[in-house]
Amino acid sequence: MTTSGRGLPWLRIAVGVYCAALAGSTVVRLADDDQQPLPEDRETVEIATPDGEGTLRIAWKQTGSHRPEAQPLVLLHGSPGSADNFGVLTELALLLAVVERLRSTADDERADDDLADGTGENVVVRGRSRTYLDRETIAPDLPGFGASDHRVADYSSRGHADSTLKLLDRLGVERFHVLGFSMGGAVALHLADQAPDRVASVILMSSIGVQELELLGDYRVNHGLHGLQLGLFWGVRNLVPHFGALDMAVANSYARNFYDTDQRPLRGILESLEAPVFIIHGAQDPLVPAAAAREHHRIVPHSELWMRPDSHFFLFRGGEDLAVRIEDFLSRVEAGGAPTRADAEPERLRRAALPFDDLDLPPFTGPALLIVFLLLVFAAYASEDLTCITAGLLVAQGRLDFPVAVAACYVGILSSDLGIAWLARVLGRPALRLPPFKWWVSEARFEEASAWLRRRALVVVLVSRFLPGTRLPTCLAAGILRTSLLRFCFYFALAVAIWTPAFVGVNAVLGREAVERFGGRLPGGLLGAVLALALVIFTVRGVVVPLFTWRGRRVWRGRLLRLRHWEFWPMWAFYPPLALYILWQGLRRGRLTAFTAINPAMPLGGLLGESKSDILDGLAGIGDALPAWKRLPTGSLEERIGALDRFLEDQNLDHPVVLKPDTGERGRGVAVARSETETAAFFEATPGPALAQEHVDGEEYGVFWARHQGRRDGHVFSITHKVRPAVTGDGTSTLERLILDDPRAVAIAHIYRREHPEAATHVPAAGERVELTQVGAHSRGTIFLDANDLHTPELERAMNAICTAYDGFDFGRFDVRVPSAEALRRGEGLRVLEVNGVTSEATHMYDPRYGFFAAHAILRRQWKLAFDLGEERIARGGRPARLSQILHAVRVERRARRRTA
Structure with missing residues (x-):
C-alpha cells in the first residue's frame, strides 16, 4: 500500500533532476547572446524603435553599383532568412557586370556572339541596354533575423516594413523598387502601402498574400496554429534542459514573425496598388500555393505574372533567366513601359472586382499537406470531435482527400486513447486525482466504466466511441486495471476504425451541403463553420440522441429541475x-x-x-x-491509520467513524468511514491535517x-x-435507476453517483433502504x-x-x-x-x-x-x-x- 504524500518516489526524483538540469541550462543560456556576429559583407545602422524610446541595430548588405538613372532595388527575405538568401541573384549580376567591362575593354565583337544565344532570352547586351541586375541592391536583415537585433517587440510584416523605411531614410534612398520573397512579400506590400510615392514597383516572388490562401485560410484558426507553434518553440527553448544546444534563435524569430503577422489587410493593399507589379511564382510551390499567385494577379489588374515550373525555393538556385526577367521589368518601369493601374484592361478590372470564391481553394499538397496532417493528429489530443469536424469541412471544401482526412484523425485519436491508457497504467489510480483527468472524470464514472470493462470489454470499448462522456473513463479504466495491452490495442484500433470514417464522413456531407447552400462560401469562414457544425453535432449527440432512451430523458429531466430551482444553482x-x-x-x-x-x-x-x-x-x-474526537497527524498512511486505531480503542469505539479535513466547508472531504478500506481511501484523498469524530x-x-x-x-x-434522502430497492433496478426514478434525487443524480460509485451496477434487494448521502x-x-x-x-x-x-x-x-x-x-x-x-x-x-x-x-x-x-x-x-x-x-x-x- 502506498504512503500518503510519499507515493511515486521515482516521479519525485525525476522532477528534482529535471528542475536542477533546467536551472543549469537556463543559467548557461542566459549567459549566451543570441546575437549573430556581423558578417564582413554587412553594414549596420541604428534606427528608432516603434515607441521611440530605444534603438534597433539593422544589418544590411549592399551589392552592385549606384547609377543615377537606375533606382536601387530593395530585397526583402523570407522567414526564416537573411540578406544572404539573395546571394545567387546578386552575385550573378556582379559576375555579368565584370564580363561586360572585360568585353568593352577588349572591344571584341565575338564576345557578344558568345554571350548571346540568338533568342534574346539569355543575358544580352545591346548598346547601352542591360538585361541583368545592373543596379544597386539593398538587402536588410529584417529585425529578428540575420545579424540584426533579435530581441524586438514586433516581428510582424508591418513592423518590418516600418523598420525598412527607417533604414532607407538613414541611407538617403528616396525612391526604390522592392522585391519581396516569400514572407518578405508581405513586407513589400506594407512598404508600398506606407510609402506609395517612394515605391517605383513591386516584385512578389513566391510571396504570401491574401489570407484565404494561407494555410487553412481563416485568420483566427491560423493565428491559433501559429500560437501553438510559437508555444512549442518556446517550450523547447525554455522547458527542455539543452544548455544552449536547442536555442534555435532563427526558429523562434520565424515563429514570432508568423504569429505577429496579420495577412487580412494584404488583400486590400493588393487591390489598391497603383505601381507596376511583377509576380513570380513556382507552379509546384508546396508552401504558398500557385493559386495565391493567380489570385494576386487577378486582383491587381495591371500586374504581370510569370508562373515558373518550379517549387518555392527557385530563388536559391538562381539562374540567368531570373535576373534577366527582373532587370527587364525594372528597366521597363523606369522607361515608363510597365503598366500601372491606370493602364489596366477593362476585362481585368471587371474580374478584379469580383469577390473571392471559396471553391477556388486548392487542395493541400507536399509539405503543406504534411503540416495539415500533423496538425489534425495533434489537434485530436485536445478534442477528437472538433478535429473530425474540421477534417470533414476540409474534405467538403476540396482541400483534403477523404482517405487522408480519415487517416490523420485515426492516428490522432488512436494514439491519444492508447497514450491515456498507458499513462493510467503507469500512474495507477492516483491518475484520477491529477489534472486534467480529475476535471473530466468523476470517481463514479470511472467505477461505472471499470465495472462494464470487466464484464464485456470489447463491447464497452466500441460503445465508448459513440456514447458521450464514456471514452476517457474507459481509457483510464483500461490502464488502471492493467488489462491485456495487446488485446486492448486491438479493441481500441477496431473501435476507432469504425468511428472515424463515419464521423468524418458525416461532417464532410454536412459541410458540402453548407458549401453548396451558401454559394461556395462557408459562413463565418472555416472557424465559424467548425463551430456551427460542432454545435449541431453536439446538440444531436448530447440532446437529441439521449432523448430516445429512458436514462437520457431522466438526465434531462434532472437538468431542467436544476435550472428551475435555485437551491441547485451554482454559487456564482x-x-x-x-x-x-x-x-x-x-x-x-x-x-x-x-x-x-x-x-x-x-x-x-x-x-x-x-x-x-x-x-x-x-x-x-x-x-x-x-x-469524542481526535486530531490526526500528517504522515504516512500507516501512521495515520495507527493514530485512528488508538483513538477508537481509547474511546471504546468502532466503525463507522466520521473523518474530516481540519479546514473546509459545505461538507467538502467529509467521510463516514465504515471500514478500513474507506478509512485508507479518506487518508489517500486528504494528505493534510484531519480529525476523527465519534459517529x-x-x-x-x-x-x-x-x-x-x-x-x-x-x-x-x-x-x-x-x-x-433514501431510495428503496425493488430487487431488479440498479441504484442508479432508483436515483433517476426519484422525483427529487434526479435533479442531483450526479452528486449521488459520486457518493455511490457502484450505483451503475449495484442492485439493492427488494425493500432495502439505501441512504443516498451520509453527510449533512x-x-x-x-x-x-x-x-x-x-x-x-x-x-x-x-x-x-x-x-x-x-x-x-x-x-x-x-x-x-x-x-x-x-x-x-x-x-x-x-x-x-x-x-x-x-x-x-x-x-x-x-x-x-x-x-x-x-x-x-x-x-x-x-x-x-x-x-x-x-x-x-x-x-x-x-x-x-x-x-x-x-x-x-x-x-x-x-x-x-x-x-x-
Whole structure:
C-alpha cells in the first residue's frame, strides 16, 4: 500500500533532476547572446524603435553599383532568412557586370556572339541596354533575423516594413523598387502601402498574400496554429534542459514573425496598388500555393505574372533567366513601359472586382499537406470531435482527400486513447486525482466504466466511441486495471476504425451541403463553420440522441429541475446579489469588514479557513454534548491509520467513524468511514491535517444562534432539519435507476453517483433502504427543511448553556444530532458535531417552499445582524480584520483547495 504524500518516489526524483538540469541550462543560456556576429559583407545602422524610446541595430548588405538613372532595388527575405538568401541573384549580376567591362575593354565583337544565344532570352547586351541586375541592391536583415537585433517587440510584416523605411531614410534612398520573397512579400506590400510615392514597383516572388490562401485560410484558426507553434518553440527553448544546444534563435524569430503577422489587410493593399507589379511564382510551390499567385494577379489588374515550373525555393538556385526577367521589368518601369493601374484592361478590372470564391481553394499538397496532417493528429489530443469536424469541412471544401482526412484523425485519436491508457497504467489510480483527468472524470464514472470493462470489454470499448462522456473513463479504466495491452490495442484500433470514417464522413456531407447552400462560401469562414457544425453535432449527440432512451430523458429531466430551482444553482449564479448587499452594508456603515469583529474565538470571525479542531477545543466545556474526537497527524498512511486505531480503542469505539479535513466547508472531504478500506481511501484523498469524530446516530439539525453584546443569553435565529434522502430497492433496478426514478434525487443524480460509485451496477434487494448521502451538507445531497416550528424556550436555554461555554462566540450555526424532534424541542440529548462562524447560513432557506427572493431576504437579515453584532464588538474594543488580511486568507484557502482537490 502506498504512503500518503510519499507515493511515486521515482516521479519525485525525476522532477528534482529535471528542475536542477533546467536551472543549469537556463543559467548557461542566459549567459549566451543570441546575437549573430556581423558578417564582413554587412553594414549596420541604428534606427528608432516603434515607441521611440530605444534603438534597433539593422544589418544590411549592399551589392552592385549606384547609377543615377537606375533606382536601387530593395530585397526583402523570407522567414526564416537573411540578406544572404539573395546571394545567387546578386552575385550573378556582379559576375555579368565584370564580363561586360572585360568585353568593352577588349572591344571584341565575338564576345557578344558568345554571350548571346540568338533568342534574346539569355543575358544580352545591346548598346547601352542591360538585361541583368545592373543596379544597386539593398538587402536588410529584417529585425529578428540575420545579424540584426533579435530581441524586438514586433516581428510582424508591418513592423518590418516600418523598420525598412527607417533604414532607407538613414541611407538617403528616396525612391526604390522592392522585391519581396516569400514572407518578405508581405513586407513589400506594407512598404508600398506606407510609402506609395517612394515605391517605383513591386516584385512578389513566391510571396504570401491574401489570407484565404494561407494555410487553412481563416485568420483566427491560423493565428491559433501559429500560437501553438510559437508555444512549442518556446517550450523547447525554455522547458527542455539543452544548455544552449536547442536555442534555435532563427526558429523562434520565424515563429514570432508568423504569429505577429496579420495577412487580412494584404488583400486590400493588393487591390489598391497603383505601381507596376511583377509576380513570380513556382507552379509546384508546396508552401504558398500557385493559386495565391493567380489570385494576386487577378486582383491587381495591371500586374504581370510569370508562373515558373518550379517549387518555392527557385530563388536559391538562381539562374540567368531570373535576373534577366527582373532587370527587364525594372528597366521597363523606369522607361515608363510597365503598366500601372491606370493602364489596366477593362476585362481585368471587371474580374478584379469580383469577390473571392471559396471553391477556388486548392487542395493541400507536399509539405503543406504534411503540416495539415500533423496538425489534425495533434489537434485530436485536445478534442477528437472538433478535429473530425474540421477534417470533414476540409474534405467538403476540396482541400483534403477523404482517405487522408480519415487517416490523420485515426492516428490522432488512436494514439491519444492508447497514450491515456498507458499513462493510467503507469500512474495507477492516483491518475484520477491529477489534472486534467480529475476535471473530466468523476470517481463514479470511472467505477461505472471499470465495472462494464470487466464484464464485456470489447463491447464497452466500441460503445465508448459513440456514447458521450464514456471514452476517457474507459481509457483510464483500461490502464488502471492493467488489462491485456495487446488485446486492448486491438479493441481500441477496431473501435476507432469504425468511428472515424463515419464521423468524418458525416461532417464532410454536412459541410458540402453548407458549401453548396451558401454559394461556395462557408459562413463565418472555416472557424465559424467548425463551430456551427460542432454545435449541431453536439446538440444531436448530447440532446437529441439521449432523448430516445429512458436514462437520457431522466438526465434531462434532472437538468431542467436544476435550472428551475435555485437551491441547485451554482454559487456564482446565486450569491452575487448577496455580495452587493454585504458591500452596501459595509459602505453604509463606513466599515467594509465590520462583521469580522464578531466571534473573536475564530480567525476572521469564522469567515474562512477556521480550524475545526480548534473550534472543538473551544467547546471542551460542554461535556457529553461534544462527541469524542481526535486530531490526526500528517504522515504516512500507516501512521495515520495507527493514530485512528488508538483513538477508537481509547474511546471504546468502532466503525463507522466520521473523518474530516481540519479546514473546509459545505461538507467538502467529509467521510463516514465504515471500514478500513474507506478509512485508507479518506487518508489517500486528504494528505493534510484531519480529525476523527465519534459517529452519532439520530436526527440532524442546524441551529443558528446569535447573542448581542452585554446580554447573558442569545437567541435562536434559525432551525433546519437535515434529511438524508433514501431510495428503496425493488430487487431488479440498479441504484442508479432508483436515483433517476426519484422525483427529487434526479435533479442531483450526479452528486449521488459520486457518493455511490457502484450505483451503475449495484442492485439493492427488494425493500432495502439505501441512504443516498451520509453527510449533512446540502452540497452533498442532504435535503434541508424549515424546522423553526421546533423553536422552544427549552431549546433556547440548552443552546445558551452550550454557547456560554464557548468563550468568544457570538454568531453562527451549530450542527447537532438528537434522538428525535421531540428531544430537540425539549433541549435534551443535543450532540454538537460542528460549529460554523460568520459565513454559516440560516439553512432553512433551502426548504423547497422558499423561492429565490425569500431565500435572499433570509440571508439579508442574517448579514444585517452580523454587521450589527460586529459594530457592537468594535464599540467594546474589538478590531475588525483589514481587507488585506481577508485577501491573504482567500489566497491561502485557494492554495489549500488546489492541494487537496
